Amino acid sequence: METKGNKHENYEILNLLGYGLAKFDNEFIKQFGFKTKQSFFEYFVELGIVETGSVVKNRMDLFDPFFKNSRKGWWQKGDAYIHRKLLIDSLFGNENAVGYSNIVKLFLKNNFKIKDIFVEVKPIVKSRFKKLQETGLEAELYFINNYNSIDIFKNGIIEDARLYGDGYDFQINVNENSFLAEVKGIRAKKGRFRLTENEFIKAKEYQKDYIVTLVLNLDDLPTFLTIDNPLKNLKFEERIIKSKEVKEYHLIADIC
Numbered sequence: 001m002e003t004k005g006n007k008h009e010n011y012e013i014l015n016l017l018g019y020g021l022a023k024f025d026n027e028f029i030k031q032f033g034f035k036t037k038q039s040f041f042e043y044f045v046e047l048g049i050v051e052t053g054s055v056v057k058n059r060m061d062l063f064d065p066f067f068k069n070s071r072k073g074w075w076q077k078g079d080a081y082i083h084r085k086l087l088i089d090s091l092f093g094n095e096n097a098v099g100y101s102n103i104v105k106l107f108l109k110n111n112f113k114i115k116d117i118f119v120e121v122k123p124i125v126k127s128r129f130k131k132l133q134e135t136g137l138e139a140e141l142y143f144i145n146n147y148n149s150i151d152i153f154k155n156g157i158i159e160d161a162r163l164y165g166d167g168y169d170f171q172i173n174v175n176e177n178s179f180l181a182e183v184k185g186i187r188a189k190k191g192r193f194r195l196t197e198n199e200f201i202k203a204k205e206y207q208k209d210y211i212v213t214l215v216l217n218l219d220d221l222p223t224f225l226t227i228d229n230p231l232k233n234l235k236f237e238e239r240i241i242k243s244k245e246v247k248e249y250h251l252i253a254d255i256c
Helices: 011-024 026-030 037-046 053-066 082-092 097-112 123-132 135-149 197-209
Strands: 157-160 170-174 177-185 194-196 210-216 223-228 236-241 246-251
Touching: 011 026, 011 053, 011 082, 011 097, 026 037, 026 097, 037 053, 053 082, 082 097, 082 123, 082 135, 097 123, 135 157, 135 170, 135 177, 135 210, 135 223, 177 197, 194 197, 197 210, 197 246
Parallel strands: 177 210
Antiparallel strands: 157 170, 170 177, 194 246, 210 223, 236 246
């Protein structure tokens, strides 16, 4: 099984499994027809998702410290990986063991083409399910929970502007200053991002008060990189996306 850096090839399903095991314990594995965790772990070996059952157990250990159960898990890591829990919480935190298991089954059916799984979920769950694999939401949640660690935003008051679709995600009010933060997620330690036409216009209007905030290395231990006045400090080229009939501005070179 391939591993890219610290990321397992089947990173997403492992996070879902770890969350379910840590939160619901044996109630979770019962929904798949298993009586013991070991047989549940081995099921994913048989499916070819992991090479050994210990990979699934390790992901359970990763999530255990975030829930009240009889196991301590990898408590030594503190909150290093809590962004993974927060993402799943935001989408499926209100589900019980049955509902959450159906989400995991849906992932298995759609992504691994497992035919003998029957699952039926409500339309809104399917909509949340689509969001699960989008980088943007994960990066935004990480920003909401950690923006105070960024010097320019320290002790600021955050206002969520995502619903307005006006070219930025958040306004951060720090003393007399108001910064517009556009958050972009990059799964690796470096990469590229693009600006929509709205974002480009706002960056041009607000200049040094418009801060592109990159959440780098989302697949492992995220870090922030902030870029104020991005149109001055970075080079973009205009591309017209005909299928969408909107403009996007793509960064020419990798960041970092």
